């Protein structure tokens with residue numbers, strides 16, 4: 125079986141490493157001409173860390189990541205609401221990691237090149253069309269350097285991991301509307317030489333109307349200098365934008381400006397964090413409108429499957445977009461290994477496992493994700509409180525953990541499974 129993967133992002137590269145582990149041949153076609161360690165921070169949840177360790181990446185992950193201890197929620201007045209324990213601290217057998225997204229992405233690309241060989245990840249190859257017949261799939265590609273046709277390429281199976289603006293998704297859903305924007309804009313940055321709390325706790329301060337989120341990450345290994353403090357603070361400021369304000373289409377890498385938001389956070393100065401200072405010292409600012417797409421009725425079409433953001437782009441609220449794409453890749457690999465003679469049935473089994481689960485997560489994110497108790501606190505205690513139990517009921521205090529359960533993040537589910545793919549399928 126030969127598989128073409130469209131998109132060399134986190135989902136596509138994990139799919140390639142998984143297929144290689146299973147002895148299934150594949151090639152990744154990535155539109156970007158060069159992969160750069162761009163981006164800010166990302167979280168990897170324990171259920172995906174387990175799978176990355178199963179791919180033999182534990183040392184690499186530990187080199188770039190910081191094992192998370194907790195997630196602390198504060199009001200816009202800086203008052204502590206509650207702290208959730210995370211990863212190993214919460215009893216999971218695998219940690220949750222905070223890390224530089226670009227460092228993680230580059231590490232995956234490096235592993236694909238090393239394990240599959242240099243020809244397996246083809247940069248500068250943009251998919252512009254897909255055709256299917258009884259014998260498999262034909263992918264039309266354009267070489268980004270020359271602008272000329274590269275291909276066509278034939279494969280038995282096509283995995284579309286080409287992100288929120290997926291060309292392959294658009295092929296099957298030509299009338300789909302643009303991504304849905306919830307009118308929240310995020311400005312993101314990374315500030316060096318800044319330590320916050322114990323260095324392993326993430327914070328969420330405020331609500332969807334105005335929010336500050338931060339956690340510590342390490343510089344990518346390639347950028348570290350000997351003896352230098354490589355710990356940085358990954359942060360994001362969010363504001364909701366009035367109905368009458370127009371916004372440009374979403375793009376993770378768009379440059380932003382402090383002028384558009386910093387003034388709104390000028391009073392967010394507390395003994396343990398100084399938001400204006402952090403924003404003023406940042407190395408750069410990226411701007412992103414929070415978008416998602418409506419759930420699809422179908423993710424697989426004969427021998428073509430959508431994966432990751434191409435299948436289920438989510439508003440980035442639960443810190444799990446990359447982790448869920450990695451799980452997609454592992455489940456898809458598991459089904460192909462279990463049923464190599466009938467890839468169409470394998471893809472259907474993948475969809476049956478993942479699509480209903482992701483529809484629930486999408487609904488959970490649209491309802492406010494793990495944080496949707498925070499607007500209740502702001503509305504009921506706008507000037508602060510003495511005891512959070514006077515403000516929130518026991519059930520409301522469990523909102524965050526109930527959301528985690530929706531994504532499969534309970535110790536029973538995670539620790540009860542040692543690998544999504546039975547190790548007897550591993551060839552490499």
Ligand SMILES: Cc1cc2nc3c(=O)[nH]c(=O)nc-3n(C[C@H](O)[C@H](O)[C@H](O)COP(=O)(O)OP(=O)(O)OC[C@H]3O[C@@H](n4cnc5c(N)ncnc54)[C@H](O)[C@@H]3O)c2cc1C
Nearest residue numbers: 131133134135154155250251286287376432433445446449
């Ligand atoms: C720069 C960046 C920063 C992000 N930061 C966060 C974050 O902080 N928190 C969070 O939860 N999520 C974040 N995300 C989203 C998160 O990384 C994704 O939810 C997750 O990684 C899913 O990955 P994916 O591989 O499905 O899609 P992506 O990571 O978007 O990868 C898609 C890949 O496909 C390529 N591609 C697109 N079209 C074509 C085509 N026609 N032909 C060939 N290749 C194509 C793209 O260049 C890209 O490399 C970020 C995404 C990006 C791109």
